[in-house]
Amino acid sequence: MDAKRPTTAKAPDPWDIGFGVIVLAVSLLAIFVWFPADIKGGFFNTTPFGKIEPGDAFFPVLLAAALAVLSAIQLTISFIKGSPAPSAGSEGRLTRSNFRFLFIFFSICMAGLGIMFVLGPGIVWLMRELGLTDATYRHLTDTAPYKYIGYVVGGFLMTVTLITWTEGRVRPAGIVAVLSVLVVAIVVFDVLLTNVLLPPNAEF
Amino acid sequence: MELVLEYVIRGIADVFTTSSGAFDWMPLVMVVAGLFIGIIVGATPGLNGPFAMALSLPVLIWVFGVSDDALLPILGFLIGLMKGATVGGAVPAILFNTPGTPDAYLTTLDGHPMAAKGEGPKALKVAHISSVCGDTFSDMALFLTAPVLAVLIESVLDLPEKAALIILSLSFMAAVAGNSPIKGLTVGVLGMLLALMGTTLSGNGPRMTFGIAELGNGLPLSSAILGVLIVGEVFLGIEEAARERLSKDGPKSAPALGDNHFRWADFKRIFPNILSSSVIGTAIGALPGIGTTLAATLGYDFAKRTSKTPEKFGTGIPEGVAATEAANSSVSGANLIPVMSLGIPGNFAAVFIILAVESVGDFTLGPHVFRFTEIKEIEGYGTIINKDLVVAFAMFTLMVIANVCNWTLGGVVMRSLGVLARVPKSIMLPVVLLITLTAVYAQDGGFIAIWVVMIFGLIGYTLRRLDISILPFVIGFLLSPRLEELVRGGYSASGGDPLFLLKSPIALAFLVASVLIVYFATRKAS
Incomplete structure (x- = not known):
């Protein structure tokens, strides 16, 4: 191929x-x-x-x-x-290495998004099972820290994993950049803008 | 002439007043903010103007709302962003030989050798002045051409002709963007088909949704476009960064600075190149779908061919930088000619201008905008006026303000941003992906937007890898609902004549031209 x-x-x-x-x-x-x-x-x-x-x-x-x-x-x-020749620098097809990239890339993204989706509700479910709260996640989608847990952990893991995979090493600069962006995103989308929910809170 | 002048004055006044007549400084502030952020975006590898426009549009709508008063601040920001990003793109190309976009590659040919000789600041000054000259020239062409073209079109074209014109535009884009016109046209039609999911004109319930209730209102427009345009590019960038380990290429040590004064004699030396490239870039920009890379290539090639010392091109001379920067910057204003006069976007930045206009206020783009209705005060009724034309002249005013800011402050901002060019793509691109996913989720209120952006990102990635241009796909997706309205309306108006598109000589001419353009482009490609 x-x-x-x-x-x-x-x-x-x-x-x-x-x-x-x-x-x-x-x-x-x-x-x-x-x-x-x-x-x-x-x-x-x-x-x-x-x-x-x-x-x-x-x-x-x-x-x-x-x-x-x-x-x-x-x-x-x-x-x-016959087929037209591809442009310079292009193969005009998906190679095995492209498929490998897509598989790893989507695996990382799906894992990160999966954590983003289930972590908050999972923690609240566990707290209910342990008798620490009576509320469901639906009641807590606008309450810190529950509304941030999934987004911050899932988003952080997905982005830092992608950076680490791309660079072939863990770099403090990458971690700091991701944390900064998460803080800015929370400030913009949750604090400054009303009627807007961070992922995954609109689902519940 | 008096009527034209009155509309121009009302357009200028519209920028500085709200609908209630109060003084409004917000559009001005937003132009300046957009310009500065645009220069920063352009100077950062991995980011570009359309990406920043895509991300900022939902935020701007949240901040300003969707009322008529919101339109000019939002458009002001987007116009500033578009112009700033064009200027800022030269920074990484000149200082670090890392072009953020294909057209900036040509700036590296002479810009980076100048930086290597210690003339980096001078190269940035040349790039800035050439870029703003090209941009201003192009805007002038827009101001003069769009109204004339629109009046001509409005007086001649009816439903079948307008439908045929959209088909002609799509065929032209498919023919010029990419190496296989038939495949380009195929993905354009595919984009049109996907845009029809969900919504119907008759109200008979959703269509083509596979029973997925979330698709009942159609695919989220901005998520889909953001996916193909931006996320597809992010996929590609991450793959290439992973392959090349770009982050390991550390910054090279700065050379000793040479003569960096930009004198009047320098300007006189590069002025012919700026002028020729501005004309080339404006002509290219007025045609939908061709883009800045060809403009920069032709501008550079023309400057080299007409030079008395062509052998010096590529060794680090200001003429080379001026030729490419003036050419690629003069595309942006001219690209709005088909947008303003036909409502058809010719490039990615124009797509987001159209999205903004469609999302905010009552203003719509198209030939009707430039209808010079006589202004009349009627007692007890109000003023009869073409409000769209006032908004169009307000848009032109915003562009002039952006140019003035670009002339005066743009160069200073641009020259102070060298540090941004060192941000590695390996960090920038995953961060861009996170911001995009957050923005589309917040905008469309659900994971459906994230799935759409990822699936359309995959479509964008695959098309790029298969060497098929994504522009016809995006334009097809955007124009499909309008084409359906025109085709269904034209068919009904003709009394059910299946050959209604062929009965109008103008529509027939457009369709024949479409076939010929694709035929000759295909022959050339084969």
């Missing part, structure tokens, strides 16, 4: 073909399966006066049809003329 893509525009590139095939399949699925099941209004509607007007499916079907035509043209060009 990491093999270099040809720099000439003669051979059809598997990624080029794959892009065209996926778009063609998605557009046909949209017209024949997705839209009929997920759009209540039809392609045309008849008004109470008997006039026929475009319905809610009219424009989406036109766009999906345009997608199908464009992808068919792109596939035809790729087979006949």
Whole structure:
């Protein structure tokens, strides 16, 4: 998969073909399966006066049809003329190293966001189990420190892990920068602005 | 002429007064604040103008609200930000050879060698003066061209023609941005399709939501655009920083300072380059989707070709810095020509100007803005006036104020920000991601905004890696609801004629031009 893509525009590139095939399949699925099941209004509607007007499916079907035509043209060009050479500095494809990056990156983000989501409610649940409070997290979403716990811990862990992974080492400057940004974000979004909630408090 | 002058005066007065007639200094303060923050953003690697505009828009809406009085302070800040970031971008390019944007790469060619010779401050002065000259020239072109173009369009175009014009703009962007026009057009249509999720014109309930109730009101617009434009770029930046371990490249020791005085003779020397690059940048900027990189490349190339000493370009001469900075800065004002006259954004900064206008107050952009309605006082009714035109002239006034501040204070701020260019991307980009996630959550009130921003970030990352321009996707996403209205309205107005787009000669000409542009661009790419 990491093999270099040809720099000439003669051979059809598997990624080029794959892009065209996926778009063609998605557009046909949209017209024949997705839209009929997920759009209540039809392609045309008849008004109470008997006039026929475009319905809610009219424009989406036109766009999906345009997608199908464009992808068919792109596939035809790729087979006949070959794929265009990628721009300088670009491979024109996702390499194994890109997939590895995305996997690690999203794992770190999902873990951080997961902690952000569950930590506050989890701590309050534990306190209730231990008989330390009667309140649920819903009652405490505007009470410090509960409203900050998930955001600060989850946000800190996610961002510092990303910095550490990027730099290959733990640096105090990175930790200080993240803590400063968290403090500023709390001041701006929680203290200065009213009717705004930090994550994850709007969910409860 | 008297009527035009009256609208101009009312526009200027609108900047300094509230709707109740009280003196208002806030728009002025916001322009200055936006300009300063913009220069700081431009001077910081990993940050750029559109990113700062995207993040500041929700904060500005919270602070000022969405009333008509809120529009000018918000637009003032965004305009200042846009102009400041353009000027500030030269700082890291000149001082540390680290261009924050592709067009700033060309500034490094002569700017960094000047800094290496101890002429860094002089190179920054040249960059500043060239940048503000280019920007001012471009704004003048906007002030003169947009009203004329809009009046012309408004008098000629009806629903089918306006629909065909949007198709033409999208085709043009797909043809010029990226190496595969057909794929560019495909992602543009894909962006249009995604924008239709949730909302319907008929009110028959949500559509295309896969049964997800949170999507009933459609995808959160700013989260989606922020995802593709900014978060996708952050993904890419973090990957590259991880690969290159940028943070380990420590700052190089500063060379001894040489002659850093910028004299009148220096200005006379670089003025022809500033002028030619300003014309090139303005012409490029007026066309949607081409962007600053081509303007900077053509400006630099023209200066080199017409120079008596072309061999000196790249060795650290002021002409090289002036040619690139004037060219890329003159794109920004001209980019607002299609925005103001057609309501079609031509670049990322323009996208956020349109978002601000759509979110705040009653003002809408498009050819109707420049309708010079005769001003009449009617007793018991009030004044008949085109308020949109007054706001348009107020916007122009804000741009002039931003330019004046840029001329007078911009250079001082710019030259004091060298330290920011040393902030490593490896710290900046994850922090940018955290701020973005916090802002979209707070703005849209739920994790749905975070999922949308991450998914659209992944779309932006994938398109960039596949070497497909993201601009048609973003513009398609933004213009889709308007195109649907025009197509459905045009179809109904034609009495159900399926060929209504082909019956109007102008619409037909636009559609033929779209096909030809994509055809020739595809042929060239193949």
